[in-house]
Amino acid sequence: MIPISRPQIGEEEERAVLEVLHSGQLAQGPRVREFEEAFAAFCGTEYAVAVSSGTTALLTSLLAHGIGLGHEVITSPFTFIASANSILFTGARPVFADIDPESFNIDPALIADKITERTRAILPVHLYGYPCEMDSIMTIADAHGLIVIEDACQAHGAAVRAKKVGSFGTGCFSFYPSKNMTTAEGGMITTGDEEIAERARLIRNHGQSQLYYHEAPGYNFRMTELQAALGEVQLRKLPEWTNQRRENAAYLSARLKNVVTPKVREGYDHVYHQYTVRIPQDRDGALQQLNERGIGGRVYYPLPVHQQPLYRQLGFEDSLPVAEQASREVLSLPVHPALKEEELDSIVSEVSKL
Numbered sequence: 472m473i474p475i476s477r478p479q480i481g482e483e484e485e486r487a488v489l490e491v492l493h494s495g496q497l498a499q500g501p502r503v504r505e506f507e508e509a510f511a512a513f514c515g516t517e518y519a520v521a522v523s524s525g526t527t528a529l530l531t532s533l534l535a536h537g538i539g540l541g542h543e544v545i546t547s548p549f550t551f552i553a554s555a556n557s558i559l560f561t562g563a564r565p566v567f568a569d570i571d572p573e574s575f576n577i578d579p580a581l582i583a584d585k586i587t588e589r590t591r592a593i594l595p596v597h598l599y600g601y602p603c604e605m606d607s608i609m610t611i612a613d614a615h616g617l618i619v620i621e622d623a624c625q626a627h628g629a630a631v632r633a634k635k636v637g638s639f640g641t642g643c644f645s646f647y648p649s650k651n652m653t654t655a656e657g658g659m660i661t662t663g664d665e666e667i668a669e670r671a672r673l674i675r676n677h678g679q680s681q682l683y684y685h686e687a688p689g690y691n692f693r694m695t696e697l698q699a700a701l702g703e704v705q706l707r708k709l710p711e712w713t714n715q716r717r718e719n720a721a722y723l724s725a726r727l728k729n730v731v732t733p734k735v736r737e738g739y740d741h742v743y744h745q746y747t748v749r750i751p752q753d754r755d756g757a758l759q760q761l762n763e764r765g766i767g768g769r770v771y772y773p774l775p776v777h778q779q780p781l782y783r784q785l786g787f788e789d790s791l792p793v794a795e796q797a798s799r800e801v802l803s804l805p806v807h808p809a810l811k812e813e814e815l816d817s818i819v820s821e822v823s824k825l
């Protein structure tokens with residue numbers, strides 16, 4: 472089976488982790504600080520705060536911005552559940568605006584209608600590594616005094632006119648093994664706001680300003696030195712891997728037949744966390760056929776968030792037809808940087824038989 476993702480772990484990663492194991496300092500320490508500095512420089516932000524996952528990056532960011540009970544946060548219904556659940560966990564209510572059919576990202580034209588006096592933030596998701604229309608989203612946010620928290624968990628290095636995602640609002644990244652770079656589990660918050668960075672640091676570590684002095688409620692959302700050591704090495708390799716993903720995507724787009732391939736707008740840098748096509752007729756049959764023939768395609772995501780059993784139980788009755796149709800038609804094909812040309816050819820050949 473050609474897998475949908477394959478973590479790239481080499482000798483450098485092994486050496487870095489072993490060094491930490493022998494150093495005596497395993498939990499959050501100097502390696503985490505170094506990784507944060509490197510990641511902030513990569514995103515073009517002043518600050519970066521490492522945490523234990525993408526989910527805790529989202530939750531910490533929302534809390535650092537003071538979002539909680541009685542507030543509403545506008546987000547995409549077509550995403551991994553954590554984008555919306557992190558809003559629920561603060562006590563606030565996610566409000567879904569439908570997506571654009573071509574980008575699969577929140578449609579800025581549908582955001583304004585969802586704004587009420589309870590709205591505090593917009594949480595766009597750069598799905599599959601393709602940036603949202605950040606200029607429009609920032610304009611709406613500025614006009615209504617809203618915070619922007621970017622779910623960039625799938626979009627390390629993606630950019631709009633050379634400005635990296637995670638530097639428009641407060642950025643949240645995941646380093647789960649399937650992501651474009653990994654620390655096994657892990658996450659990062661990026662921001663240009665010193666106060667938000669400081670609050671995020673407090674929240675991730677029991678609200679502790681000095682050892683055993685606690686000035687805010689907090690959790691243990693810390694990153695370990697082992698994760699940070701992995702992350703530093705992976706971050707150095709990321710640009711090369713991203714180029715390879717782009718080359719693989721271009722190779723597929725030039726050859727695939729029978730499916731609708733991804734479109735990229737001018738000035739938008741897609742990092743192809745996923746290479747996602749549309750198959751308007753019998754997507755599930757196509758998925759099964761590809762899987763049986765050794766192509767590890769997957770569906771991200773077969774049910775939009777507002778239709779998940781949890782959200783139905785919570786009383787969400789939205790009808791969001793573009794997201795619902797996308798859930799029936801999307802299929803992601805392997806695009807990761809470890810693919811060999813024969814594997815790309817076999818993806819093309821199996822898709823042409825659909």
Ligand SMILES: Cc1ncc(COP(=O)(O)O)c(C=O)c1O
Pocket residue numbers: 524525526527550551553554596622624625644645646647657658
């Ligand atoms: C869009 C999106 N948001 C949030 C997350 C949560 O990240 P993590 O799995 O690191 O908690 C993920 C990752 O799976 C994701 O893809």
